[in-house]
Amino acid sequence: xxxxxxxxxxxxxxxxxxxxxxxxxxxxxxxxxxxxxxxxxxxxxxxxxxxxxxxxxxxxxxxxxxxxxxxxxxxxxxxxxxxxxxxxxxxxxxxxxxxxxxxxxxxxxxxxxxxxxxxxxxxxxxxxxxxxxxxxxxxxxxxxxxxxxxxxxxxxxxxxxxxxxxxxxxxxxxxxxxxxxxxxxxxxxxxxxxxxxxxxxxxxxxxxxxxxxxxxxxxxxxxxxxxxxxxxxxxxxxxxxxxxxxxxxxxxxxxxxxxxxxxxxxxxxxxxxxxxxxxxxxxxxxxxxxxxxxxxxxxxxxxxxxxxxxxxxxxxxxxxxxxxxxxxxxxxxxxxxxxxxxxxxxxxxxxxxxxxxxxxxxxxxxxxxxxx
Amino acid sequence: xxxxxxxxxxxxxxxxxxxxxxxxxxxxxxxxxxxxxxxxxxxxxxxxxxxxxxxxxxxxxxxxxxxxxxxxxxxxxxxxxxxxxxxxxxxxxxxxxxxxxxxxxxxxxxxxxxxxxxxxxxxxxxxxxxxxxxxxxxxxxxxxxxxxxxxxxxxxxxxxxxxxxxxxxxxxxxxxxxxxxxxxxxxxxxxxxxxxxxxxxxxxxxxxxxxxxxxxxxxxxxxxxxxxxxxxxxxxxxxxxxxxxxxxxxxxxxxxxxxxxxxxxxxxxxxxxxxxxxxxxxxxxxxxxxxxxxxxxxxxxxxxxxxxxxxxxxxxxxxxxxxxxxxxxxxxxxxxxxxxxxxxxxxxxxxxxxxxxxxxxxxxxxxxxxxxxxxxxxxxxxxxxxxxxxxxxxxxxxxxxxxxxxxxxxxxxxxxxxxx
Numbered sequence: 001x002x003x004x005x006x007x008x009x010x011x012x013x014x015x016x017x018x019x020x021x022x023x024x025x026x027x028x029x030x031x032x033x034x035x036x037x038x039x040x041x042x043x044x045x046x047x048x049x050x051x052x053x054x055x056x057x058x059x060x061x062x063x064x065x066x067x068x069x070x071x072x073x074x075x076x077x078x079x080x081x082x083x084x085x086x087x088x089x090x091x092x093x094x095x096x097x098x099x100x101x102x103x104x105x106x107x108x109x110x111x112x113x114x115x116x117x118x119x120x121x122x123x124x125x126x127x128x129x130x131x132x133x134x135x136x137x138x139x140x141x142x143x144x145x146x147x148x149x150x151x152x153x154x155x156x157x158x159x160x161x162x163x164x165x166x167x168x169x170x171x172x173x174x175x176x177x178x179x180x181x182x183x184x185x186x187x188x189x190x191x192x193x194x195x196x197x198x199x200x201x202x203x204x205x206x207x208x209x210x211x212x213x214x215x216x217x218x219x220x221x222x223x224x225x226x227x228x229x230x231x232x233x234x235x236x237x238x239x240x241x242x243x244x245x246x247x248x249x250x251x252x253x254x255x256x257x258x259x260x261x262x263x264x265x266x267x268x269x270x271x272x273x274x275x276x277x278x279x280x281x282x283x284x285x286x287x288x289x290x291x292x293x294x295x296x297x298x299x300x301x302x303x304x305x306x307x308x309x310x311x312x313x314x315x316x317x318x319x320x321x322x323x324x325x326x327x328x329x330x331x332x333x334x335x336x337x338x339x340x341x342x343x344x345x346x347x348x349x350x351x352x353x354x355x356x357x358x359x360x361x362x363x364x365x366x367x368x369x370x371x372x
Numbered sequence: 373x374x375x376x377x378x379x380x381x382x383x384x385x386x387x388x389x390x391x392x393x394x395x396x397x398x399x400x401x402x403x404x405x406x407x408x409x410x411x412x413x414x415x416x417x418x419x420x421x422x423x424x425x426x427x428x429x430x431x432x433x434x435x436x437x438x439x440x441x442x443x444x445x446x447x448x449x450x451x452x453x454x455x456x457x458x459x460x461x462x463x464x465x466x467x468x469x470x471x472x473x474x475x476x477x478x479x480x481x482x483x484x485x486x487x488x489x490x491x492x493x494x495x496x497x498x499x500x501x502x503x504x505x506x507x508x509x510x511x512x513x514x515x516x517x518x519x520x521x522x523x524x525x526x527x528x529x530x531x532x533x534x535x536x537x538x539x540x541x542x543x544x545x546x547x548x549x550x551x552x553x554x555x556x557x558x559x560x561x562x563x564x565x566x567x568x569x570x571x572x573x574x575x576x577x578x579x580x581x582x583x584x585x586x587x588x589x590x591x592x593x594x595x596x597x598x599x600x601x602x603x604x605x606x607x608x609x610x611x612x613x614x615x616x617x618x619x620x621x622x623x624x625x626x627x628x629x630x631x632x633x634x635x636x637x638x639x640x641x642x643x644x645x646x647x648x649x650x651x652x653x654x655x656x657x658x659x660x661x662x663x664x665x666x667x668x669x670x671x672x673x674x675x676x677x678x679x680x681x682x683x684x685x686x687x688x689x690x691x692x693x694x695x696x697x698x699x700x701x702x703x704x705x706x707x708x709x710x711x712x713x714x715x716x717x718x719x720x721x722x723x724x725x726x727x728x729x730x731x732x733x734x735x736x737x738x739x740x741x742x743x744x745x746x747x748x749x750x751x752x753x754x755x756x757x758x759x760x761x762x763x764x765x766x767x768x769x770x771x772x773x774x775x776x777x778x779x780x781x782x783x784x785x786x787x788x789x790x791x792x
Contacts, residue, residue, distance in 0.1 A: 153725075180710055324754075326755060
């Protein structure tokens with residue numbers, strides 16, 4: 001194998017590959033990236049056995065071939081090369097070395113045989129459809145904060161992507177929850193997605209997927225089977241196993257008839273929550289909200305460290321209500337609001353509270369109150 | 373010589389004549405040249421468990437009381453009336469009853485003792501933050517630098533402490549006052565019960581010289597024998613040895629012996645730190661793989677764990693399951709929660725999930741549950757679970773059951789699953 005490639009293109013491709021590679025690895029080949037040169041380009045493939053990413057970049061291929069080298073080392077080298085450099089990769093096969101050359105720098109990297117590299121088995125995808133990148137970005141960006149970290153509830157360690165019935169017809173929906181808060185984000189159902197099986201996309205996959213979605217103009221090809229999901233742009237293909245579990249029936253935890261409505265400027269609200277929470281040293285900072293006739297008083301009382309209070313002008317006309325929340329959860333959901341005011345719907349101080357943006361029901365958040 | 377009346381806390385620059393307090397006529401005077409200069413103390417309650425029982429049941433006041441576990445058990449504490457008859461701690465119960473057949477034998481009520489103990493601790497902590505409890509009924513106190521705050525030297529504060537314990541809790545204690553922990557502990561034992569002993573700097577060496585080295589903490593029977601073989605019986609014997617010879621003969625212990633022989637001890641009084649974890653485990657009579665049985669054990673262990681956490685006002689953010697397989701291999705599984713808990717039901721459910729996750733069919737010889745990454749209980753179990761709406765109700769039921777047990781005893785209400 002022998003090829004030359006621009007540093008920028010190689011850096012992008014190997015960057016994506018090395019982020020998939022598991023840092024603490026007991027199987028040496030899994031630390032490597034598979035480099036395959038053929039025709040007009042080169043592809044770099046990395047896997048942790050659950051996720052596989054293939055990145056294609058244009059290159060001048062002098063001699064087709066394939067080999068594997070440490071993804072992290074190659075990434076470090078390319079990163080440190082000067083901008084605009086032309087990088088030459090060549091391997092002699094026999095010596096088990098890959099030579100990386102750019103300008104006056106030369107590196108020889110140990111390789112492992114390409115035959116040892118575990119290529120993820122291809123599977124049949126029952127559902128294939130295309131979504132504009134901004135749509136997927138919104139679906140996952142607005143839901144991923146609610147993904148659970150508790151390994152015992154492994155079926156919550158991802159975003160549940162499925163087809164659901166929204167108010168205006170079928171939608172492509174992403175839901176994530178950790179039991180304390182829940183995010184439910186809807187998008188128009190793309191053509192061809194109607195029969196998609198619901199899948200739980202693991203947290204790590206969501207993180208990797210994000211890198212495919214930066215370009216507003218990109219169209220993402222999505223393929224879904226019962227066990228795998230694939231996201232592809234012309235340059236990158238991300239394939240991932242999905243979490244083998246049943247996502248709980250979230251619909252019954254979303255309150256539908258909470259009577260008390262609060263409307264508040266989300267940014268102002270978030271800043272106030274952040275300020276009062278400062279006095280608490282606990283990891284789970286509790287903020288008390290006291291609502292009364294167009295007035296919201298946020299307060300924190302931490303016996304050991306101090307107390308804080310801030311008043312906000314809001315729209316609220318129901319009975320007096322006192323309710324506590326984890327400050328972090330409030331901040332996270334408030335920061336999802338970007339266009340209109342945040343609307344909170346309460347029932348009582350012990351019941352789940354719903355939050356949405358204005359009257360838009362395509363993104364709703366539920367948060368469980370906290371005793372204060 | 374400075375003196376102090378332990379009953380009315382009157383202070384004197386010179387001990388009053390005829391050994392009686394001129395103010396209250398009490399004979400309980402304590403005089404010592406260094407009385408108002410010493411600040412490290414050891415407080416030891418007198419026959420603590422028995423005193424608590426006598427206070428709670430005044431009809432027992434004049435009767436010999438033995439606290440201990442059943443006919444086949446041993447004496448845990450004997451009141452001073454029983455001690456006159458020769459009953460001692462750790463004596464088999466049948467022998468104790470042979471010496472004192474009319475004794476009232478009571479099963480220990482540890483919860484109650486812990487409750488009184490924490491009241492005593494609160495009284496001590498009102499005097500100084502440097503309180504190091506050794507057990508329910510004894511503690512070291514360092515009162516250095518508190519004289520200005522309380523406008524009284526440590527000796528007066530300590531006399532006031534035991535006076536308050538007697539008045540408010542009905543239990544007496546003995547005080548040892550000296551210049552370090554080692555000597556303070558020796559002192560508290562000199563004049564029990566209701567004692568107050570002082571070992572000053574000037575007399576330290578003379579005080580120790582004739583005493584047996586077994587008084588040194590950590591010198592048990594074996595250590596005593598080893599010392600005796602070297603011809604060391606008393607502190608005076610010990611003092612004749614050079615530190616090098618002691619180190620050669622007794623290793624690491626040698627250096628400590630050398631310093632203690634001179635009454636030197638620089639260990640600080642350390643308030644007990646928060647525990648790092650709370651865990652309970654049980655070894656089965658027979659290895660088992662039966663899920664039902666394992667879950668029953670898990671429940672009882674989770675409950676114990678939660679009880680201890682609740683008693684200490686703590687909660688844990690991490691739940692750990694420990695399993696020992698029949699081949700002695702240890703399996704540990706843990707998970708971190710988004711919110712700390714002290715609820716047995718939550719600990720149990722998580723432990724059960726961890727048991728699933730272990731994917732090991734057993735059989736096991738041991739199972740254990742623990743919580744760690746501890747914090748105060750006020751941050752615990754505050755938010756409900758969206759996906760398990762019943763969790764809040766179960767937690768509420770558990771708190772209600774706790775309240776019932778606190779009032780009517782530990783067996784007043786139990787969960788069916790604890791009988792598995």
